[in-house]
Amino acid sequence: xxxxxxxxxxxxxxxxxxxxxxxxxxxxxxxxxxxxxxxxxxxxxxxxxxxxxxxxxxxxxxxxxxxxxxxxxxxxxxxxxxxxxxxxxxxxxxxxxxxxxxxxxxxxxxxxxxxxxxxxxxxxxxxxxxxxxxxxxxxxxxxxxxxxxxxxxxxxxxxxxxxxxxxxxxxxxxxxxxxxxxxxxxxxxxxxxxxxxxxxxxxxxxxxxxxxxxxxxxxxxxxxxx
Numbered sequence: 001x002x003x004x005x006x007x008x009x010x011x012x013x014x015x016x017x018x019x020x021x022x023x024x025x026x027x028x029x030x031x032x033x034x035x036x037x038x039x040x041x042x043x044x045x046x047x048x049x050x051x052x053x054x055x056x057x058x059x060x061x062x063x064x065x066x067x068x069x070x071x072x073x074x075x076x077x078x079x080x081x082x083x084x085x086x087x088x089x090x091x092x093x094x095x096x097x098x099x100x101x102x103x104x105x106x107x108x109x110x111x112x113x114x115x116x117x118x119x120x121x122x123x124x125x126x127x128x129x130x131x132x133x134x135x136x137x138x139x140x141x142x143x144x145x146x147x148x149x150x151x152x153x154x155x156x157x158x159x160x161x162x163x164x165x166x167x168x169x170x171x172x173x174x175x176x177x178x179x180x181x182x183x184x185x186x187x188x189x190x191x192x193x194x195x196x197x198x199x200x201x202x203x204x205x206x207x208x209x210x211x212x213x214x215x216x217x218x219x220x221x222x223x224x225x226x
Contacts, residue, residue: 075117122188150186158184
């Protein structure tokens with residue numbers, strides 16, 4: 001299959017998620033995208049390539065629709081702890097931002113994650129308010145905010161705590177966060193959603209449930225008890 005078709009398949013899911021005004025409009029957009037790509041594939045002179053391309057296109061369309069129905073491509077808040085646990089356990093790739101509304105750096109992190117969610121359609125991006133998920137906070141030994149937990153196939157593979165790995169600067173670029181998450185293997189675009197990436201195992205021996213805002217100095221830290 002030529003590079004043009006590959007490129008279109010790679011961007012298919014993200015194009016599908018761009019229009020969310022109504023279900024009827026979504027279906028019309030889906031049909032238009034499918035017809036456009038189907039026509040390009042059918043123009044290939046190699047019958048085997050056409051067959052493989054059409055089958056891959058149908059599978060990609062089905063998977064993209066399923067992911068959109070499960071809120072892929074959007075950065076959203078989950079308020080129910082059981083739902084957050086279900087998502088982390090069932091999604092092949094998932095990033096969870098543990099935040100508190102009083103922490104300014106959590107708001108900064110939100111802005112960057114909102115940009116990454118549509119780009120990495122096969123990764124589920126969610127945020128959870130720490131006071132709503134006390135069991136998860138204790139289980140994952142989360143004590144510094146903001147904290148990003150990276151899950152791959154239901155297993156916690158990596159975590160990003162505060163901004164220290166992002167230059168400890170509130171003005172860091174989204175690309176810096178993108179690179180850091182890519183190194184964990186959790187960022188996945190649509191067509192290679194089930195390919196494995198580099199992961200890092202993270203363990204913690206802390207059982208404290210006190211959370212504080214990440215910062216380089218004591219003056220930057222805010223603490224509270226759940």
